[in-house]
Each structure stands twice: as structure tokens, then as C-alpha cells.
Amino acid sequence: MAEKQIEIELKLRIDPKHVSRLRQAPVLREVKEGRRIQTTHLVSIYYDTPKLSLARKGLAIRVRKIGTQGWEQTVKATNGLREALPARHEWTVPLEDGALDLEKFTDKDVKKLLSKFAKKKTIDRIFESDLKRSAVDLTYRDAVMEMAIDQGVVRAGEAEVPLSEVEFELKDGHPAALFDLALELQRTVPLLLSMRSKASRGRDLYLGTETRFYKPDAVALTADMSAETAFRAVLAQGLRMILGNEICVRQDLHVEGCHQMRVGMRRLRVAFNLFKKNLPHGEAVLLRRLLKTCSKGLDALRDWDVFLGETLPQIEERFVENAGVAELRKTAEVERQKALVAAHDMLDSPEYGQLLLILGAWASYSRWASGASASQMKAMAAPIGKMAEPLLERVYKRVTRRGDNITVLTTPQLHALRLDVKQMRYGTDFFGGVYGRKKVKKFRNGLVAMQDILGELQDAAVAEKRLMSLAPKLSKEGLVAIGLVSGWYAARVDHELDGLGMAWKEFAERKLFWS
Numbered sequence: 001m002a003e004k005q006i007e008i009e010l011k012l013r014i015d016p017k018h019v020s021r022l023r024q025a026p027v028l029r030e031v032k033e034g035r036r037i038q039t040t041h042l043v044s045i046y047y048d049t050p051k052l053s054l055a056r057k058g059l060a061i062r063v064r065k066i067g068t069q070g071w072e073q074t075v076k077a078t079n080g081l082r083e084a085l086p087a088r089h090e091w092t093v094p095l096e097d098g099a100l101d102l103e104k105f106t107d108k109d110v111k112k113l114l115s116k117f118a119k120k121k122t123i124d125r126i127f128e129s130d131l132k133r134s135a136v137d138l139t140y141r142d143a144v145m146e147m148a149i150d151q152g153v154v155r156a157g158e159a160e161v162p163l164s165e166v167e168f169e170l171k172d173g174h175p176a177a178l179f180d181l182a183l184e185l186q187r188t189v190p191l192l193l194s195m196r197s198k199a200s201r202g203r204d205l206y207l208g209t210e211t212r213f214y215k216p217d218a219v220a221l222t223a224d225m226s227a228e229t230a231f232r233a234v235l236a237q238g239l240r241m242i243l244g245n246e247i248c249v250r251q252d253l254h255v256e257g258c259h260q261m262r263v264g265m266r267r268l269r270v271a272f273n274l275f276k277k278n279l280p281h282g283e284a285v286l287l288r289r290l291l292k293t294c295s296k297g298l299d300a301l302r303d304w305d306v307f308l309g310e311t312l313p314q315i316e317e318r319f320v321e322n323a324g325v326a327e328l329r330k331t332a333e334v335e336r337q338k339a340l341v342a343a344h345d346m347l348d349s350p351e352y353g354q355l356l357l358i359l360g361a362w363a364s365y366s367r368w369a370s371g372a373s374a375s376q377m378k379a380m381a382a383p384i385g386k387m388a389e390p391l392l393e394r395v396y397k398r399v400t401r402r403g404d405n406i407t408v409l410t411t412p413q414l415h416a417l418r419l420d421v422k423q424m425r426y427g428t429d430f431f432g433g434v435y436g437r438k439k440v441k442k443f444r445n446g447l448v449a450m451q452d453i454l455g456e457l458q459d460a461a462v463a464e465k466r467l468m469s470l471a472p473k474l475s476k477e478g479l480v481a482i483g484l485v486s487g488w489y490a491a492r493v494d495h496e497l498d499g500l501g502m503a504w505k506e507f508a509e510r511k512l513f514w515s
Contacts, residue, residue, distance in 0.1 A: 007076070007090045009169040010178040010360075013192040016164045019149060023134070025188040028147075031138040031181065039134045040067040042150075046202055047100055048126045057117045060199050063100055071095035073102075075110050085175055085364035127156035127202030131163060140181045143173025154198055156205035163201070165194060179361040186353055193356035195243055213257035214244025221433040223385035228366065230384035231275055234430050236363040238268035242356070249298070249343050255305040258298055258343070265295040268359070270426040274391050278379045280371035283358060290355040297346025300339035303462055308332055311463060315485055324477030328485070331470050331478065388431040389514045395424045396512070406504045411461060418454035425451050431514075439513045446507035453503055456496045460489045 014022060022028070023037065047061040048054045054061065058078035065071050074092045091110040095101065100123065102114055131152025138145050148167045153160045168178045182191060203209075219237050221230045241264025248257020269291045272284060312329055319325050346352055361367045369377060379387060402409070402417040409417060425447045432440040467482050474482065 007088045007169060008085060008175060008178075009167050010085055010175075010182060011194040011197070012166045012168075012182060013194045014149070014164055014166050015190065016151060018189045019151065019164070021189045022149065022166070022185065022191075025185055027181070027184045027188070028138075031140045032136055033139055035136050035138075037134045037136040037149075039132055040069075042066060042129070042131055042133050042152075044129045044198070045098070045125055046127050046129075046199055047123050048203075049121050050124055052126070052203055052207070053121065054117055054123075055199070055203055059113065059117055061100070061102075061118075061123065062199075063095065063098055065098060071098050073100060073104065075102075075105065075114065077110075077113055085178070085360070126206050127154065129154045129163065129198050129202065137171070138168075138181070140177050141173070143177030144171045145169060145173070145178060145181075146171060154201045154205060156202055159205045159208075161201060161205060163198065166191065175365050176361070176367065179357060179364075179367075183354070183357055186350070186357065190348065190350070190353055191357075192353050193243070193360045195240070211247055211251070211253055213248050213254045213260050214241060215256075215260055216240055216244075218432060218437070219430055221384055221431060223383060223434045225384050225434075226381055227275075227278065227384045227387045228368070228380040230430075231271070231368070231380070232363050234271045235268065235359060238264045238271065239356070239359050239363055240264075241267070242359075246347065249301070249340075250347060252340060255309055258301050258305060262295055262298045262302055265291050265298075266422070267426050267429075269295070270423045271430065273423065274395070274427055274430070278376045278387075279368055280373070280376060282371050283362075284368065287355070287358055287362070290351050290358075294346055294349075294352050294355055297349075297352075298343050300466075301336070301343045303466055304332060304336035304339050306459060307463055307466065308336060311485070311488070315481075315488060319481075319484065322477075322481065322484075324475070324479070324481035325484065327474060327478040328470070328481040331473050335466075335470065384431070385434050388434050392424075392427055392431060392514050395420065395427055399424050400508070403504050403508065407501050411457075414454060414457055415461075418451070418458055421447060421450050421454060428513075435513050443510045443513050446503075446510045449503045450500075450507050453496050453500050457493060457500075460493050464489060 042064060044062050044064040047063070060074075060076040062074045062076070063071060064074065072092055072094050074090060076091075077089045089109070091105055091107055093104045093106075095104065102118065102123075105111055105114070129152060131150045133148050133150050135146055135148040138147055146167075146169045148169070149165075150167065151164050152162075154163055168182065170178055185191060216237050219230075219233050221233060225233075242261055245257040245261035245264070248254045249261060269288060272279070272288050272291075276284075308329065312325075312332070316322075316325055316329070358367075369380070372380070399417070399420045402413065402420060406417070425444070428440060428444050428447060432444065464486065467485060471479060471482060
């Protein structure tokens with residue numbers, strides 16, 4: 001093995017109960033070409049400073065024992081993240097024993113990195129992984145890759161978490177082969193994209209980091225960035241929002257996690273709509289359908305979370321110890337539990353697994369370009385600053401066309417306006433960096449005010465439908481409680497409608513930041 005390499009790998013989660021199915025997958029038997037899967041016991045010890053300063057610089061130092069073959073030590077350095085497909089510089093040298101010895105490295109690049117970030121630092125053992133790796137080389141289309149099935153634990157002190165994942169590491173060929181093979185295997189066994197490394201799991205254990213919902217920073221776009229690069233950055237942000245909040249839904253940890261996961265999917269739908277003219281049909285259409293399907297799987301859970309966590313407490317404050325209100329909460333909690341089960345069903349569905357993998361591919365390389373016309377390729381190669389203005393102008397005209405008659409809009413028309421305002425808001429978020437955040441701020445604030453009011457109106461309409469579905473399950477006292485809530489919603493709607501005209505007037509006066 002050469003001391004210096006570039007590692008490109010695709011990481012997937014797999015339930016341990018499905019591993020045997022994966023090993024027997026027909027496509028896997030074909031691409032192994034007679035090679036046998038070899039299983040090895042790996043113990044990997046990760047080192048850093050007590051405050052993890054090396055990790056913050058993108059460095060990972062590892063000492064590994066490979067079965068009975070002996071020891072080796074590795075330094076990895078981030079080489080830019082292709083979102084679902086990390087590409088890292090990697091240096092590996094053999095060790096006579098398991099003692100860390102950074103002087104063993106001879107490559108000038110890694111010596112420079114270590115001198116800059118690790119010299120005179122206290123480097124300690126932070127965490128370890130202990131696993132069985134079943135690996136085999138595969139030849140798929142024009143690519144060669146290694147498939148490794150890792151099962152074991154990541155451990156820091158007394159704390160540990162189970163690990164079960166599949167890695168495809170590219171040895172030769174195009175990264176597209178990694179995703180294409182994973183999608184083929186996904187037809188046989190559930191595989192879910194992962195963007196978490198063993199090192200990140202170990203660091204979280206070491207720090208005792210609590211699981212929280214994930215809310216990303218703004219997309220960092222610049223005017224000279226190509227439209228394709230900008231589009232992939234937007235897709236990557238949405239993908240991080242989905243994966244970063246999935247655990248909150250799976251373990252029912254934070255209601256905000258469900259909200260942010262759904263927002264991530266909705267932002268992606270807006271992104272595909274904004275770029276629609278410059279994308280070929282095919283997978284773009286499939287992705288929009290998958291995003292809509294998976295987002296709907298979270299709708300009921302989010303609706304009941306809002307009702308139980310925001311609306312009903314205000315009713316309970318006014319009607320303390322009301323038997324009907326208490327019954328309404330109990331019945332709604334049962335429905336919320338059903339919605340949670342439905343959300344879990346979505347997360348375990350083939351559609352969700354397919355969505356993650358294809359999104360990961362689109363965010364990692366130019367997969368979108370398959371079937372693109374010459375004009376589409378030209379548009380996506382142009383600077384995003386050139387494309388952003390007509391995209392924003394088109395959405396703005398749609399918003400103003402509806403909003404000019406805002407005082408007489410019906411409920412369905414208000415809903416349509418809300419969707420347009422949401423698209424305008426997300427488009428502003430996407431392209432804000434192109435024009436400068438300060439220039440965008442006032443316009444965005446006006447959009448947020450409009451979106452909040454229209455969102456409250458939509459929440460009221462949805463909640464009324466949810467409440468009516470509870471009616472057959474309630475006693476007379478419970479039905480009276482529905483009436484109390486309905487009255488509260490009616491007053492809330494009247495209040496929001498009173499402010500809608502003013503919010504629209506203020507928004508319409510905002511200066512367009514792109515002109």
C-alpha cells in the first residue's frame with residue numbers, strides 16, 4: 001500500500017438483520033467475479049488532543065490492528081466534502097506494535113500537516129471502534145471498488161454505540177458507479193445513505209453530545225459560482241437537513257426535528273421548481289415525486305405536534321381541569337402516536353432509501369446532466385448571478401399577481417399565495433449570498449412576516465380537519481372541547497386576517513434586492 005492515497009467512499013446504513021440478504025444479493029454475486037468475502041477483526045484507536053483540536057482542523061489520526069496481520073497508523077485530512085461522497089487525503093504506514101509514532105511518516109505533505117497542527121500538542125487516545133469487517137473487491141461496469149460490511153461498536157470510555165454499515169470505496173473509475181451499484185442493491189435489501197463517519201460518532205460519545213435537531217446555516221453562494229455548483233450546494237443543504245433530523249423522528253426526541261426534516265424536503269422541492277427549466281426530465285421528475293411522497297409521511301406528525309404543543313396548551317390555560325379538554329388531549333395523543341408510526345413507516349420505505357441515494361448522487365457529482373440539452377448545459381455552466389435574477393423575478397411576479405387582491409382571496413387562494421410566498425422565501429434564502437445578506441435582509445423580513453401569517457391561517461385550516469376526525473371518538477364533553485378549540489381558531493384567523501393586508505402592503509414596498 002502506498003503511504004499517500006485519496007479515499008473516496010460511499011457510506012450506507014444497514015440493519016444487522018439484513019446483512020445475510022446483502023451477501024446473497026444476485027447483483028453482488030455477479031460483480032464479485034468469483035472473489036470471496038474475507039472477514040477480519042479490526043480494532044481502531046483514534047487520537048486527538050483532549051479538546052479535539054485536530055478534528056476541528058479536519059485531521060484524524062488512527063492506529064489500527066488488522067486481525068493477525070499487525071498494526072498500522074493512518075492520518076486522514078479532509079479534501080473537500082462532496083456531500084454524500086467524502087474525498088480525503090489518507091496516509092498509512094505500518095507499525096511494529098500499537099504505539100502511536102507520528103515520526104514514521106515520510107511523505108512531506110503529511111509531515112507538514114502534523115508539524116502545523118499536532119506539533120507540541122498532547123495527543124491522547126480518545127475513542128475506538130471494535131468491529132468485524134467483511135470485505136471484497138468488486139468490478140462494476142468500468143469501476144473497481146471495495147465493499148466492506150462493518151459490524152461492531154464505537155466506544156469512548158464506558159459509553160458505546162452499535163455500528164452496522166456498508167462502505168463502497170472507489171479504487172478506479174467514476175464515483176457514479178458507487179451510487180449505481182448501491183441503488184441496484186437497494187432493490188434487494190434496505191440500504192440508507194449515511195454522512196456520519198466512525199470518527200464523528202466517537203467524538204460525540206467522547207464529548208457526551210446530546211442528540212439535537214439540525215438547523216443549517218445559509219447556503220454560501222457567490223455571484224461567480226456556476227449555477228450547477230450552486231444547485232448542488234442547495235441540494236446538499238437539503239440532504240443534510242433530512243439526514244441531520246432523521247434520528248429525532250426515529251427516536252421521537254425533538255418535535256423540531258420533524259419540522260426541520262420536513263422543511264428540508266420542502267426546500268428541495270422549491271429548488272427543483274426554480275431550476276426546472278434547466279434540468280432534463282427523468283430523475284428530476286422522480287426526485288420531485290419522492291420528495292412529495294416522503295414529505296407527506298411527516299405531515300400528520302407535524303400537525304399533531306403543533307396542536308398538542310402549541311395550540312392546546314393555550315386552551316388548557318383558559319379551561320383548567322376541563323374534562324372535555326383533557327379527553328381531547330388524550331385522544332389527540334393517540335392519533336399523534338399513529339402519526340409517529342406512519343412517519344417511521346416512511347423512513348423504512350424503499351422510496352425514502354431511494355430518495356437519499358439519488359439526492360446524494362446529485363449533490364456529489366454532475367448526475368443531473370444525464371440527458372441534458374446543450375442549452376441546459378450552457379445555462380448550468382453560467383454564473384449563478386446570471387441565472388438568479390430571472391428565477392427570482394418569475395416567482396416575484398407570481399406572488400404580486402396573487403397578492404394584489406389579498407383582501408378578497410378565498411381560503412384556497414390564500415393557500416396558493418402561501419405556496420408562492422414560501423417559494424419566494426426559500427429562493428431568497430438560496431440566492432441571498434449572491435447579492436449580499438445585508439441587501440437581502442429587509443426583503444426577507446417582509447417575506448417572513450407574510451409567511452408566518454399565511455402559515456397560521458393554513459395551520460388553522462388543517463387543524464380543523466384533524467379535529468373533525470376525532471369527533472366520532474369523543475364523548476359529549478369532548479365534542480364541546482372541539483367547539484372551544486374551533487372558536488379559538490376562528491378568533492385567531494380573524495386576528496391574522498386583520499394583519500394580512502398591512503403585512504402585504506409593507507412587503508410590496510420593499511426594494512427588490514436583485515434589481
